[in-house]
Amino acid sequence: MTIDLHLHSTASDGTTPPDELMRQAGAAGMAVVALTDHDTTAGWAAAAAALPPGLTLIRGAELSCRWHGAGESIPLHLLAYLFDPADEQLTAALARVRESRLGRAERMVALMRADGIDIDWDDILAHADGGTVGRPHLAAALIRAGLVADTQEAFGPRWIGNGSPYRLPKEDLDVFEALRLVQGAGGVTVFAHPRARVRGRVVPEEVFGQLAAAGLDGLEADHHDHSPAERDEVRRVAAALGLFVTGSSDFHGTHKKVRIGEYTTAPGALARIVAGATGATPVTGVVG
Template identity: 80%
Template sequence: MIDLHLHSTASDGTTPPAELVREAAAAGLTVAALTDHDTTGGWAAAAAALPAGLTLIRGAELSCRWHGPDESIALHLLAYLFDPAQPELAAALARVRQSRLGRAERMVDLMRADGIPVDWDDVLAHAAGGTVGRPHLAAALIRAGLVTDTQEAFGPQWLGRRYRLPKADLDVFEALSLVRAAGGVTVFAHPRASVRGKVVPDHLFAELAAAGLHGLEADHHDHSPAERAEVRRHAAELGLFTTGSSDYHGTHKKVRIGEYTTAPESLERLLSAATGVTPITGVG
């Protein structure tokens, strides 16, 4: 089984990278991609703990934005097998991480101004050096007994609207260019997940493909069957490959490793397009 979208404590997952690769192997995966938000911070620990027979695809999920003539829409790009030392890409990811950090602290300030007992130092301590995101704030609300789970914390009365602030995302076309320059491969993550909010217009798929996008994530728990079919149609029309992934975040989300998987032929296309870094296979 091939799962190309997993998160660890290097960003907003609840499982440390070393434990995550062991969980992946125990779940029956043969290939797993570590794709933490805007960081490669978990790569080394995951590679060092890689179980025998499991292949690690090193990647990241990039926070991006499309700027249309009348609107601006956030989206995520999964970037695989890129050179993390490529200066322009490394600098861009550092800027996004810094923006995430400042945004989270300002959100805590807003909640504290309303008397909500959330402490910034506590949030940082539990993030343990990972890229700070809304799930870390959700976890703080859970610890305070104010919500029961991450889904409730992401509701409009909490982090979904009232206390949500924007962050500085990468322009999606800039991100595509940076990943290509670093020898990586890009896949548009959950592109039709309308449950998450506004999705991009159809014409953007062709524009992204022309700019170097390689694939579309079709099978995802936030896609309805109709949305999965729509993604596959776009991919077929544009000659892109499709992936399936769990988007596993540990206990932050009620989804299991390998809940959705990628076909071997899609993985082959991904590997053949990458020139940055190579996959690593555990040898025991």
């Protein structure tokens, strides 16, 4: 059973529509995939309706969170699986984050335009096609304008990456509040790429224990932004805390040079997600 629990579509910052993403996953030989767009469930219905025979969909989202420590604040992402999409508290919180993302992106474009960088906000919105607007949409605009060669270059300090004068903060959910909200909506949580130092600062190790005590269920170990040593580190921490581990591609289409199923999750971890969730259930494409 080939399982990839971290895929993105055009409902957020991927380049593949949810229905086509499911067809590609089936063609890639996947048995189970999770749709985890950023802070939204907008792609769930289209993905479920397009499932090829035998492919199972785990409906989820990747939540933009932040840990507030003594004198520091570090962003992180939580993968939330099989929660109730109609839960009022979680729905309202995700809407606030999406609105913050939108305003932040528009302000970043304004800063770049003030410096003579010729990208257009209306064009970015048109290409987002209703999806949750984020920095990958700005990166795509920079590529279309011929200013950068690819997303990796766009995410450098010259443009919209760490250290860039154009990168602005956005509103994130406090990670402990996010855990509470997902639990209240019947979902299961996994800390996404928790040791990906290539992305920037990571939380201190003692935070893992605090998150586990607050109800965190698992850690994403196998990810293209983790080095082999970081993957081993995640497994060690998970074993010490009794958390399960997952592996995922974090597929974004052409935004990233990874393929569906590049990293996968063991069936036992999937079983714990399904058993622990009360907000939604997996959906499987009908055979025959």
